[in-house]
Amino acid sequence: MVPMDIELLITPEWIITVDSDNQVLRHHAIAVDNSRIVGIMPTSEAEKCYTPRQTVALPQQAVLPGFINAHTHVAMALLKGLADDLPLMDWLQNHIWPAEARWADSTFVHDGAQLAIAEMIRSGTTCFNDMYFFPEATVQAAEEAGIRACIGLIMIDFPTRWGSGPEEYLQKGLALHDRLQTNPLLTTAFAPHAPYTVSDDPLHKVLHLACELDIPIHMHVHETAFEVGQAQEQSGMRPLERLEKLGLLDKHFLAVHMTQLSDAEIALLAQKGTHVIHCPESNLKLASGFCPVAKLTAAGVNVALGTDGNASNNDLDMLGEMRTAALIAKAVAQDASAIPATQALRMATINGAKALGLDADIGSLEVGKFADMIAVDLGTLEASPLYDPVSHLVYCTSREQVTHTWVAGKALMANRQLTTLDTTALIAKARDWQQHIGETP
Ligand SMILES: CSC[C@H]1O[C@@H](n2cnc3c(O)ncnc32)[C@H](O)[C@@H]1O
Numbered sequence: 001m002v003p004m005d006i007e008l009l010i011t012p013e014w015i016i017t018v019d020s021d022n023q024v025l026r027h028h029a030i031a032v033d034n035s036r037i038v039g040i041m042p043t044s045e046a047e048k049c050y051t052p053r054q055t056v057a058l059p060q061q062a063v064l065p066g067f068i069n070a071h072t073h074v075a076m077a078l079l080k081g082l083a084d085d086l087p088l089m090d091w092l093q094n095h096i097w098p099a100e101a102r103w104a105d106s107t108f109v110h111d112g113a114q115l116a117i118a119e120m121i122r123s124g125t126t127c128f129n130d131m132y133f134f135p136e137a138t139v140q141a142a143e144e145a146g147i148r149a150c151i152g153l154i155m156i157d158f159p160t161r162w163g164s165g166p167e168e169y170l171q172k173g174l175a176l177h178d179r180l181q182t183n184p185l186l187t188t189a190f191a192p193h194a195p196y197t198v199s200d201d202p203l204h205k206v207l208h209l210a211c212e213l214d215i216p217i218h219m220h221v222h223e224t225a226f227e228v229g230q231a232q233e234q235s236g237m238r239p240l241e242r243l244e245k246l247g248l249l250d251k252h253f254l255a256v257h258m259t260q261l262s263d264a265e266i267a268l269l270a271q272k273g274t275h276v277i278h279c280p281e282s283n284l285k286l287a288s289g290f291c292p293v294a295k296l297t298a299a300g301v302n303v304a305l306g307t308d309g310n311a312s313n314n315d316l317d318m319l320g321e322m323r324t325a326a327l328i329a330k331a332v333a334q335d336a337s338a339i340p341a342t343q344a345l346r347m348a349t350i351n352g353a354k355a356l357g358l359d360a361d362i363g364s365l366e367v368g369k370f371a372d373m374i375a376v377d378l379g380t381l382e383a384s385p386l387y388d389p390v391s392h393l394v395y396c397t398s399r400e401q402v403t404h405t406w407v408a409g410k411a412l413m414a415n416r417q418l419t420t421l422d423t424t425a426l427i428a429k430a431r432d433w434q435q436h437i438g439e440t441p
Pocket residue numbers: 073088092096097100131132133154155156193194220223282308309312
Protein backbone atom coordinates (compact mmCIF):
# COMPACT_ATOMS: atom_id res chain seq x y z
CA MET A 1 0.00 0.00 0.00
CA VAL A 2 1.33 3.47 -0.93
CA PRO A 3 1.22 5.81 2.07
CA MET A 4 -0.95 8.89 1.61
CA ASP A 5 0.55 12.38 1.84
CA ILE A 6 -1.26 14.39 4.52
CA GLU A 7 -0.69 17.66 6.34
CA LEU A 8 -0.74 16.54 9.95
CA LEU A 9 -0.68 13.40 12.10
CA ILE A 10 -1.39 13.72 15.82
CA THR A 11 -0.50 10.85 18.13
CA PRO A 12 -1.92 11.42 21.63
CA GLU A 13 -2.35 8.99 24.51
CA TRP A 14 -6.16 9.27 24.34
CA ILE A 15 -8.68 10.45 21.77
CA ILE A 16 -11.99 11.46 23.32
CA THR A 17 -14.23 11.42 20.27
CA VAL A 18 -17.59 12.67 21.70
CA ASP A 19 -19.16 10.66 18.86
CA SER A 20 -22.55 8.98 19.33
CA ASP A 21 -20.91 6.10 21.23
CA ASN A 22 -18.72 8.41 23.36
CA GLN A 23 -15.69 6.36 22.28
CA VAL A 24 -12.45 6.94 24.18
CA LEU A 25 -9.54 5.53 22.17
CA ARG A 26 -6.08 4.79 23.56
CA HIS A 27 -2.92 4.97 21.43
CA HIS A 28 -4.77 6.04 18.31
CA ALA A 29 -3.80 8.76 15.83
CA ILE A 30 -5.74 11.52 14.06
CA ALA A 31 -4.86 12.26 10.44
CA VAL A 32 -5.68 15.74 9.13
CA ASP A 33 -5.63 17.04 5.60
CA ASN A 34 -7.21 20.04 3.92
CA SER A 35 -8.72 21.30 7.23
CA ARG A 36 -10.58 18.04 7.95
CA ILE A 37 -10.06 14.76 9.80
CA VAL A 38 -9.26 12.08 7.22
CA GLY A 39 -8.51 9.15 9.52
CA ILE A 40 -8.65 7.94 13.13
CA MET A 41 -6.91 4.60 13.72
CA PRO A 42 -4.38 2.82 15.93
CA THR A 43 -1.09 4.74 15.84
CA SER A 44 0.87 1.74 14.60
CA GLU A 45 -1.46 1.49 11.60
CA ALA A 46 -1.47 5.26 10.92
CA GLU A 47 2.32 5.29 10.76
CA LYS A 48 2.08 2.87 7.82
CA CYS A 49 -0.85 4.59 6.09
CA TYR A 50 0.34 8.20 6.03
CA THR A 51 3.31 10.36 5.14
CA PRO A 52 2.52 13.47 7.17
CA ARG A 53 4.25 16.79 6.53
CA GLN A 54 4.01 17.37 10.29
CA THR A 55 3.68 14.92 13.19
CA VAL A 56 2.71 16.09 16.68
CA ALA A 57 3.45 13.49 19.36
CA LEU A 58 1.42 14.07 22.52
CA PRO A 59 2.39 11.19 24.82
CA GLN A 60 0.51 12.40 27.91
CA GLN A 61 -2.33 14.32 26.33
CA ALA A 62 -5.95 13.65 25.55
CA VAL A 63 -7.18 15.09 22.24
CA LEU A 64 -10.84 16.05 22.11
CA PRO A 65 -13.14 18.32 20.11
CA GLY A 66 -12.61 22.03 20.79
CA PHE A 67 -15.16 23.58 23.13
CA ILE A 68 -18.08 25.47 21.65
CA ASN A 69 -18.96 28.42 23.82
CA ALA A 70 -22.61 28.80 22.86
CA HIS A 71 -23.23 32.23 24.42
CA THR A 72 -20.75 35.09 24.65
CA HIS A 73 -20.40 38.85 24.44
CA VAL A 74 -16.69 38.73 23.68
CA ALA A 75 -16.05 42.48 23.58
CA MET A 76 -17.08 42.65 27.24
CA ALA A 77 -13.62 41.26 28.09
CA LEU A 78 -12.66 44.91 28.57
CA LEU A 79 -15.35 45.27 31.27
CA LYS A 80 -14.15 42.24 33.25
CA GLY A 81 -14.47 42.93 36.99
CA LEU A 82 -15.94 46.40 36.49
CA ALA A 83 -19.27 45.75 38.24
CA ASP A 84 -19.35 42.67 40.47
CA ASP A 85 -21.79 41.32 43.05
CA LEU A 86 -24.95 42.86 41.61
CA PRO A 87 -28.25 41.40 40.40
CA LEU A 88 -28.92 41.42 36.64
CA MET A 89 -31.06 44.55 36.25
CA ASP A 90 -28.97 46.73 38.57
CA TRP A 91 -25.80 45.41 36.86
CA LEU A 92 -27.16 46.08 33.36
CA GLN A 93 -29.06 49.34 33.81
CA ASN A 94 -26.82 51.14 36.29
CA HIS A 95 -23.37 49.87 35.36
CA ILE A 96 -23.01 47.95 32.08
CA TRP A 97 -25.29 49.93 29.75
CA PRO A 98 -23.82 53.28 30.91
CA ALA A 99 -20.27 51.90 30.40
CA GLU A 100 -21.23 50.59 26.95
CA ALA A 101 -22.82 53.92 26.01
CA ARG A 102 -19.57 55.64 26.98
CA TRP A 103 -17.02 53.17 25.60
CA ALA A 104 -18.38 50.50 23.26
CA ASP A 105 -17.30 51.77 19.86
CA SER A 106 -15.76 49.77 17.04
CA THR A 107 -12.20 49.92 18.47
CA PHE A 108 -13.42 48.82 21.92
CA VAL A 109 -15.25 45.87 20.36
CA HIS A 110 -12.26 44.83 18.27
CA ASP A 111 -9.80 45.07 21.17
CA GLY A 112 -12.16 43.37 23.64
CA ALA A 113 -12.93 40.60 21.16
CA GLN A 114 -9.22 40.02 20.51
CA LEU A 115 -8.52 39.75 24.23
CA ALA A 116 -11.42 37.34 24.74
CA ILE A 117 -10.44 35.24 21.74
CA ALA A 118 -6.93 34.86 23.12
CA GLU A 119 -8.40 33.76 26.46
CA MET A 120 -10.66 31.29 24.67
CA ILE A 121 -7.91 29.77 22.53
CA ARG A 122 -5.76 29.39 25.65
CA SER A 123 -8.59 27.52 27.37
CA GLY A 124 -9.55 25.24 24.48
CA THR A 125 -12.49 27.01 22.85
CA THR A 126 -12.51 26.72 19.06
CA CYS A 127 -15.93 28.25 18.32
CA PHE A 128 -18.06 30.90 20.02
CA ASN A 129 -21.58 32.21 19.49
CA ASP A 130 -21.57 35.96 20.05
CA MET A 131 -24.06 38.79 20.59
CA TYR A 132 -22.71 42.34 20.63
CA PHE A 133 -22.73 45.78 19.04
CA PHE A 134 -20.33 46.43 16.11
CA PRO A 135 -20.28 42.74 15.09
CA GLU A 136 -18.07 43.65 12.12
CA ALA A 137 -15.31 44.49 14.64
CA THR A 138 -15.77 41.05 16.26
CA VAL A 139 -15.53 39.56 12.76
CA GLN A 140 -12.23 41.34 12.20
CA ALA A 141 -10.81 40.05 15.49
CA ALA A 142 -12.00 36.49 14.74
CA GLU A 143 -10.51 36.59 11.25
CA GLU A 144 -7.17 37.84 12.57
CA ALA A 145 -7.08 35.03 15.14
CA GLY A 146 -8.35 32.25 12.86
CA ILE A 147 -11.05 31.11 15.31
CA ARG A 148 -14.50 29.84 14.30
CA ALA A 149 -17.53 31.89 15.37
CA CYS A 150 -21.21 32.48 14.89
CA ILE A 151 -21.67 36.23 14.77
CA GLY A 152 -24.87 37.70 16.22
CA LEU A 153 -26.83 40.17 14.12
CA ILE A 154 -28.21 42.10 17.04
CA MET A 155 -31.66 43.56 17.52
CA ILE A 156 -32.79 45.85 20.33
CA ASP A 157 -35.58 48.46 20.43
CA PHE A 158 -33.46 51.46 21.41
CA PRO A 159 -30.68 53.40 19.69
CA THR A 160 -27.09 52.53 20.63
CA ARG A 161 -23.68 53.63 19.42
CA TRP A 162 -24.04 50.99 16.69
CA GLY A 163 -27.27 52.28 15.17
CA SER A 164 -30.42 54.33 15.44
CA GLY A 165 -32.84 51.44 16.01
CA PRO A 166 -34.35 48.22 14.59
CA GLU A 167 -34.36 49.22 10.90
CA GLU A 168 -30.69 50.14 10.90
CA TYR A 169 -29.72 47.04 12.92
CA LEU A 170 -31.47 44.83 10.34
CA GLN A 171 -29.87 46.60 7.41
CA LYS A 172 -26.37 46.42 8.93
CA GLY A 173 -26.90 42.83 10.01
CA LEU A 174 -27.97 41.72 6.55
CA ALA A 175 -24.98 43.44 4.95
CA LEU A 176 -22.66 41.61 7.34
CA HIS A 177 -24.43 38.29 6.69
CA ASP A 178 -23.86 38.77 2.93
CA ARG A 179 -20.20 39.62 3.44
CA LEU A 180 -19.60 36.45 5.49
CA GLN A 181 -20.96 34.06 2.87
CA THR A 182 -17.48 33.34 1.53
CA ASN A 183 -15.88 32.90 4.96
CA PRO A 184 -15.51 29.21 5.88
CA LEU A 185 -15.09 29.89 9.63
CA LEU A 186 -17.78 32.48 10.30
CA THR A 187 -21.56 32.03 10.28
CA THR A 188 -24.33 34.32 11.52
CA ALA A 189 -27.39 34.15 13.74
CA PHE A 190 -29.96 36.79 14.54
CA ALA A 191 -29.48 37.96 18.11
CA PRO A 192 -32.49 39.86 19.50
CA HIS A 193 -31.34 40.87 22.98
CA ALA A 194 -34.24 39.79 25.24
CA PRO A 195 -38.04 39.75 25.41
CA TYR A 196 -37.99 42.89 27.59
CA THR A 197 -35.93 44.93 25.10
CA VAL A 198 -37.34 43.81 21.73
CA SER A 199 -40.96 44.41 20.76
CA ASP A 200 -43.18 42.30 18.51
CA ASP A 201 -42.64 44.13 15.23
CA PRO A 202 -38.82 43.74 15.09
CA LEU A 203 -39.22 40.14 16.31
CA HIS A 204 -41.58 39.43 13.39
CA LYS A 205 -38.99 40.83 10.99
CA VAL A 206 -36.17 38.84 12.57
CA LEU A 207 -38.21 35.63 12.33
CA HIS A 208 -39.11 36.27 8.70
CA LEU A 209 -35.47 36.92 7.72
CA ALA A 210 -34.08 34.04 9.81
CA CYS A 211 -36.45 31.64 7.99
CA GLU A 212 -35.49 33.10 4.61
CA LEU A 213 -31.74 32.87 5.32
CA ASP A 214 -32.05 29.62 7.29
CA ILE A 215 -29.99 30.90 10.23
CA PRO A 216 -30.53 30.52 14.01
CA ILE A 217 -32.03 33.07 16.40
CA HIS A 218 -30.20 33.54 19.68
CA MET A 219 -31.85 35.41 22.61
CA HIS A 220 -31.67 35.84 26.41
CA VAL A 221 -34.96 34.34 27.71
CA HIS A 222 -36.36 33.76 31.21
CA GLU A 223 -33.08 34.80 32.79
CA THR A 224 -34.64 35.88 36.11
CA ALA A 225 -37.91 35.60 38.01
CA PHE A 226 -38.12 39.41 37.81
CA GLU A 227 -38.15 39.26 33.99
CA VAL A 228 -40.99 36.73 33.97
CA GLY A 229 -43.01 38.53 36.68
CA GLN A 230 -42.67 41.91 34.99
CA ALA A 231 -43.81 40.49 31.63
CA GLN A 232 -46.82 38.86 33.31
CA GLU A 233 -47.75 42.16 34.97
CA GLN A 234 -47.37 44.13 31.75
CA SER A 235 -48.86 41.71 29.22
CA GLY A 236 -50.51 38.91 31.15
CA MET A 237 -48.11 36.49 29.46
CA ARG A 238 -44.85 34.80 30.37
CA PRO A 239 -42.12 35.71 27.83
CA LEU A 240 -41.95 32.14 26.51
CA GLU A 241 -45.69 32.16 25.82
CA ARG A 242 -45.28 35.41 23.88
CA LEU A 243 -42.37 33.99 21.87
CA GLU A 244 -44.40 30.89 21.07
CA LYS A 245 -47.34 33.02 19.89
CA LEU A 246 -44.93 34.97 17.66
CA GLY A 247 -43.78 31.65 16.15
CA LEU A 248 -40.18 31.90 17.34
CA LEU A 249 -39.90 28.60 19.16
CA ASP A 250 -38.50 25.96 16.83
CA LYS A 251 -35.26 24.12 16.10
CA HIS A 252 -33.60 27.37 14.96
CA PHE A 253 -34.18 29.08 18.31
CA LEU A 254 -31.48 29.21 21.01
CA ALA A 255 -32.95 30.31 24.36
CA VAL A 256 -30.18 31.49 26.66
CA HIS A 257 -30.40 31.13 30.49
CA MET A 258 -33.93 29.71 31.04
CA THR A 259 -33.78 29.68 34.81
CA GLN A 260 -37.58 29.93 35.16
CA LEU A 261 -39.33 26.96 33.57
CA SER A 262 -42.51 25.06 34.39
CA ASP A 263 -42.86 21.38 33.46
CA ALA A 264 -45.30 22.40 30.70
CA GLU A 265 -42.74 24.84 29.28
CA ILE A 266 -40.07 22.12 29.30
CA ALA A 267 -42.43 19.84 27.36
CA LEU A 268 -43.10 22.67 24.90
CA LEU A 269 -39.37 23.26 24.29
CA ALA A 270 -38.89 19.53 23.67
CA GLN A 271 -41.81 19.42 21.27
CA LYS A 272 -40.58 22.47 19.31
CA GLY A 273 -36.93 21.34 19.17
CA THR A 274 -35.79 24.62 20.79
CA HIS A 275 -32.22 24.61 22.15
CA VAL A 276 -31.35 25.84 25.64
CA ILE A 277 -28.02 27.52 26.28
CA HIS A 278 -27.08 27.07 29.91
CA CYS A 279 -24.75 29.68 31.48
CA PRO A 280 -24.39 28.39 35.05
CA GLU A 281 -21.62 30.69 36.28
CA SER A 282 -23.27 33.88 35.05
CA ASN A 283 -26.57 32.71 36.59
CA LEU A 284 -24.80 32.05 39.89
CA LYS A 285 -22.89 35.33 39.92
CA LEU A 286 -25.92 37.51 39.12
CA ALA A 287 -28.09 35.31 41.39
CA SER A 288 -30.43 34.87 38.44
CA GLY A 289 -31.67 31.38 39.27
CA PHE A 290 -31.08 27.76 38.28
CA CYS A 291 -31.69 26.21 34.88
CA PRO A 292 -33.30 22.75 35.33
CA VAL A 293 -30.74 21.04 33.09
CA ALA A 294 -31.43 17.46 34.21
CA LYS A 295 -35.17 17.84 33.57
CA LEU A 296 -34.54 19.47 30.17
CA THR A 297 -32.14 16.71 29.15
CA ALA A 298 -34.54 14.00 30.34
CA ALA A 299 -37.29 15.63 28.25
CA GLY A 300 -35.04 15.47 25.16
CA VAL A 301 -34.14 19.18 24.93
CA ASN A 302 -30.68 19.88 23.52
CA VAL A 303 -28.78 21.81 26.23
CA ALA A 304 -25.48 23.49 25.29
CA LEU A 305 -23.11 25.50 27.45
CA GLY A 306 -22.02 29.14 27.40
CA THR A 307 -20.00 31.37 29.68
CA ASP A 308 -21.88 34.63 28.91
CA GLY A 309 -19.60 37.70 28.85
CA ASN A 310 -16.52 38.43 30.93
CA ALA A 311 -18.44 41.03 32.95
CA SER A 312 -20.80 38.48 34.50
CA ASN A 313 -18.72 35.31 34.78
CA ASN A 314 -15.85 36.61 34.88
CA ASP A 315 -13.85 34.17 32.76
CA LEU A 316 -14.37 32.40 29.44
CA ASP A 317 -13.21 29.04 30.72
CA MET A 318 -15.30 26.19 29.30
CA LEU A 319 -13.51 23.56 31.42
CA GLY A 320 -14.59 25.49 34.52
CA GLU A 321 -18.07 25.98 33.09
CA MET A 322 -18.45 22.23 32.47
CA ARG A 323 -17.47 21.47 36.03
CA THR A 324 -19.89 24.05 37.42
CA ALA A 325 -22.66 22.73 35.15
CA ALA A 326 -22.12 19.14 36.28
CA LEU A 327 -21.96 20.07 39.98
CA ILE A 328 -24.88 22.48 40.06
CA ALA A 329 -27.12 20.08 38.11
CA LYS A 330 -26.70 17.54 40.89
CA ALA A 331 -27.64 20.07 43.56
CA VAL A 332 -30.65 21.37 41.60
CA ALA A 333 -31.93 17.85 40.82
CA GLN A 334 -30.90 16.60 44.29
CA ASP A 335 -29.48 13.64 42.44
CA ALA A 336 -25.75 12.87 42.30
CA SER A 337 -26.24 10.99 39.05
CA ALA A 338 -27.60 14.09 37.24
CA ILE A 339 -25.38 15.31 34.34
CA PRO A 340 -22.48 12.84 34.57
CA ALA A 341 -19.10 13.85 33.14
CA THR A 342 -19.80 12.42 29.67
CA GLN A 343 -22.99 14.49 29.42
CA ALA A 344 -21.25 17.68 30.63
CA LEU A 345 -18.60 17.19 27.94
CA ARG A 346 -21.31 16.72 25.28
CA MET A 347 -22.94 19.98 26.44
CA ALA A 348 -19.64 21.82 25.91
CA THR A 349 -19.00 20.33 22.45
CA ILE A 350 -21.48 18.48 20.23
CA ASN A 351 -24.59 20.04 21.81
CA GLY A 352 -23.25 23.52 20.99
CA ALA A 353 -22.63 22.39 17.42
CA LYS A 354 -26.22 21.07 17.21
CA ALA A 355 -27.63 24.34 18.54
CA LEU A 356 -25.72 26.29 15.88
CA GLY A 357 -26.68 23.85 13.11
CA LEU A 358 -23.01 22.95 12.65
CA ASP A 359 -22.99 19.35 13.91
CA ALA A 360 -22.26 17.91 10.47
CA ASP A 361 -18.96 19.82 10.57
CA ILE A 362 -17.81 20.25 14.18
CA GLY A 363 -18.48 19.15 17.78
CA SER A 364 -16.94 15.67 17.68
CA LEU A 365 -13.83 14.00 16.31
CA GLU A 366 -15.01 11.95 13.35
CA VAL A 367 -13.72 11.38 9.84
CA GLY A 368 -15.05 14.10 7.53
CA LYS A 369 -15.48 16.76 10.23
CA PHE A 370 -13.27 19.85 10.50
CA ALA A 371 -10.17 19.34 12.63
CA ASP A 372 -11.33 21.69 15.42
CA MET A 373 -9.66 20.04 18.40
CA ILE A 374 -7.61 20.55 21.51
CA ALA A 375 -4.96 18.67 23.47
CA VAL A 376 -5.08 18.57 27.27
CA ASP A 377 -2.18 17.41 29.42
CA LEU A 378 -3.41 14.64 31.72
CA GLY A 379 0.06 13.62 32.85
CA THR A 380 0.32 16.23 35.60
CA LEU A 381 0.60 15.56 39.32
CA GLU A 382 -2.93 16.90 39.80
CA ALA A 383 -4.29 14.45 37.21
CA SER A 384 -2.56 11.41 38.73
CA PRO A 385 -3.71 8.72 39.17
CA LEU A 386 -6.08 8.58 36.22
CA TYR A 387 -8.82 5.97 35.92
CA ASP A 388 -11.08 7.83 33.48
CA PRO A 389 -9.88 10.72 31.28
CA VAL A 390 -13.43 12.11 30.81
CA SER A 391 -13.95 12.23 34.57
CA HIS A 392 -10.68 14.14 34.96
CA LEU A 393 -11.54 16.60 32.17
CA VAL A 394 -14.78 17.58 33.85
CA TYR A 395 -13.99 17.30 37.55
CA CYS A 396 -10.24 17.80 37.88
CA THR A 397 -8.68 19.76 35.01
CA SER A 398 -7.80 23.44 34.81
CA ARG A 399 -7.44 25.50 31.66
CA GLU A 400 -3.64 25.78 32.02
CA GLN A 401 -3.51 22.08 31.07
CA VAL A 402 -4.72 22.85 27.53
CA THR A 403 -1.52 22.64 25.48
CA HIS A 404 -2.74 22.84 21.84
CA THR A 405 -5.74 24.32 20.05
CA TRP A 406 -6.47 23.72 16.36
CA VAL A 407 -9.21 25.21 14.20
CA ALA A 408 -9.75 23.59 10.78
CA GLY A 409 -6.38 21.86 11.19
CA LYS A 410 -4.47 25.06 11.88
CA ALA A 411 -2.70 25.34 15.25
CA LEU A 412 -3.81 28.53 17.01
CA MET A 413 -1.87 27.45 20.09
CA ALA A 414 1.02 24.97 20.25
CA ASN A 415 2.73 24.07 23.52
CA ARG A 416 0.79 26.97 25.11
CA GLN A 417 2.18 29.54 22.65
CA LEU A 418 -0.42 31.46 20.65
CA THR A 419 0.47 31.42 16.96
CA THR A 420 -1.80 34.18 15.62
CA LEU A 421 -1.98 36.63 18.53
CA ASP A 422 0.64 38.45 20.58
CA THR A 423 -0.03 37.90 24.29
CA THR A 424 2.25 40.72 25.48
CA ALA A 425 0.66 43.24 23.12
CA LEU A 426 -2.84 42.13 24.21
CA ILE A 427 -2.02 42.64 27.89
CA ALA A 428 -0.62 46.10 27.13
CA LYS A 429 -3.72 47.07 25.16
CA ALA A 430 -6.05 45.78 27.90
CA ARG A 431 -4.16 47.85 30.50
CA ASP A 432 -4.45 50.87 28.27
CA TRP A 433 -8.25 50.46 28.18
CA GLN A 434 -8.25 49.88 31.94
CA GLN A 435 -6.61 53.28 32.45
CA HIS A 436 -9.23 55.03 30.31
CA ILE A 437 -12.26 53.17 31.65
CA GLY A 438 -11.13 52.90 35.28
CA GLU A 439 -10.16 56.52 35.66
CA THR A 440 -13.27 58.08 34.15
CA PRO A 441 -15.75 59.25 36.79
C1 LIG B 1 -27.43 43.70 22.19
S1 LIG B 1 -25.75 43.44 22.49
C2 LIG B 1 -25.76 42.45 23.95
C3 LIG B 1 -26.19 43.19 25.19
O1 LIG B 1 -26.42 42.21 26.17
C4 LIG B 1 -25.91 42.66 27.40
N1 LIG B 1 -25.76 41.52 28.29
C5 LIG B 1 -24.64 40.88 28.66
N2 LIG B 1 -24.95 39.86 29.48
C6 LIG B 1 -26.28 39.87 29.62
C7 LIG B 1 -27.20 39.09 30.33
O2 LIG B 1 -26.79 38.07 31.09
N3 LIG B 1 -28.51 39.36 30.25
C8 LIG B 1 -28.94 40.39 29.51
N4 LIG B 1 -28.12 41.19 28.81
C9 LIG B 1 -26.81 40.94 28.87
C10 LIG B 1 -24.66 43.34 26.99
O3 LIG B 1 -24.16 44.15 28.03
C11 LIG B 1 -25.12 44.11 25.77
O4 LIG B 1 -25.68 45.32 26.12
